[in-house]
Amino acid sequence: MKTVNHKCPSCNANLNYDPKTKGWICEYCGGKFKLEDLKHNEENFKETKVKKTEKKDKETPIEMDEYQCQDCGAKIVADKNTAATFCVYCKNTAILKNRLSDKFAPSKVIPFTKTKEDAIEAFKAVGKGKFLMPKEFAAEKNIKELSAIYIPFWLYSCEMDSHIKGKGTRVSTWTTGNYRHTKTDTYHVERNAKFKFERIPIDGSVRFNDAIMNSIEPFNYDELCDFSPSYLSGFLAEKYDVESEEAKKISIERAKQSCYKVLNSKINYQGFLPELKTGEVKKEDIQYVLLPVWMVNIKYKDKLYTFAMNGQTGKMIGDIPYSKSKAFLFWILIFIVSALIIGLITYFV
């Protein structure tokens, strides 16, 4: 087992990725580096053989692996999905290379552009326009844990032939004498089209809630770079544990719904009863990438809240609690104001 670390090419100190400059800065000698500067260095990583002891603890079913920190020699314990972590003793980044190689080698990565400070500011602003939120909720002191994680994503692209078949009805009414006539014409309706979907992101990690990951979409794919482990220095990273086949299924289902929506918009009938809906994949492609996410764990009044920020665009989402007393006051206020208005109207009209 080997862990990789990123050393400053000039002073050999630890090097972390800096989202602001989109490069690497050495905290000791102040040296700034680009990816090319490190590439050469990467080849010369000392590969430390670490005895891998798979702890099969009967009480804890989670499979934990042990690694040795390259810097201080301490043992690093990581669960089976961790690809990059920190040594608890010397705080240096440990990148677990075998978790990023072979079938786990990501093809691309979007580096972080948002810093810890950005995440804190974004959290403090979640209450904007949400006047039912308890006042103290969006305070920095409630942030229990803040972590920058490269989350494994599958990017699924495909071409899809979608087809909708059914019965459409057109209704017209007119009156003659004392009778109203209602004419219903029924048509056999078919719509089909070829659709192209580009890189639907599917969360590749079971540990992270799919809905949260959906909610911080979209990412700007223009900033996808070829993967290099150097991007991971200073961050946590995971490897996927959702297989690509599973991700495909989810993406196809999402794609189908979009196709149906478009085709339905082309059915101009008063009534439509679908008989057949299909979405057939013609050409597909799946890519494994790491995308940057800030996970923000909030503890407020003994309850835990999970917020997440898109590490590239800064979109912060989460379920914001509302104050019951504020909601009640709001309800009462609207009630009183509208009751007064309506009461006066019914009194005078």
Place this chain on the structure above:
Amino acid sequence: MKKISLLILTFLIFIMPHTVFATVNVEERTEDDLKIWDDIEVNENNLDNILNTPKVDEDEKIYDFADLFVEGEEEELFNFITDYIDEHNMDMVVVTIDDNNKSDAKEYAEDFYDYNYFGKGKNYDGILFLIDMDTREIYVTTTGNALLYYDDARIDGLLDAAYVYMTSGEYYQAAKAFVVRAERYATEGYSSSADDYYIDENGDLIEKKSINWLLTLGIPTALSSIMAYIFISKHKGIKLATEADEYLDIPGIQYGQFVDNFLTTYTSRTYIGSSSSGSGRSGGGISSSRGSSGRSHGGGGRRF
């Protein structure tokens, strides 16, 4: 000669009751002595109206200027009317004219009532039925408390009752039908519309102001609940994606052939009832207007 004089005599005897009783005793009105209720304000606008209204003996109750009733009929009608007045403490007047010197039946009826000493109580409660042979209209006018007894629907009922006989020329029957129907309504009590109105100290009809509690409480309950729901649902930021609209290349969509094949048609027919034109009056309620005297009157008329 004797035969002829006998014939003339029998003829005279035969027609005398009609001519004698058909005459209405009318007093003279002058500008110095208008002979009207003290509380009516006289001004240049209504002076002519007053002077053009015959001053009659208010106890006769039946004023057959058009000479439509015969003696026995008038007596019978008079008995009905006095019973009504005693029973309900409202005045009742029946007038027939063949020359209307006012602009319409309504104005004649109201002026006739206001500029004679008709009416019971401080608001001159009472009802008047006019058969106007000149404009060919029957008109009912109500004053004071009578407005609460005779709402628009009941006025229509009174006109309905009289109208049937008007078309066939049975004028006495028409007047009698009016009196009988008016008596029936008064016995039934205030009209269903009366709850929404009251007569103020000037005899004017005032609509009671009331709050519609169902609307006043119902709409705000729904509104504030919907608003609270909308605002609270905005707090939920985590949603599972079910579609992939954002990743769809919209300009790249290639549509195939659209199929719209006509299959069947079906026409159904529903009876919706005759679209007869309703009367101008809206259901429910009491309408009132002010006459030249300044008093409020209800009522309505119908042409025959």
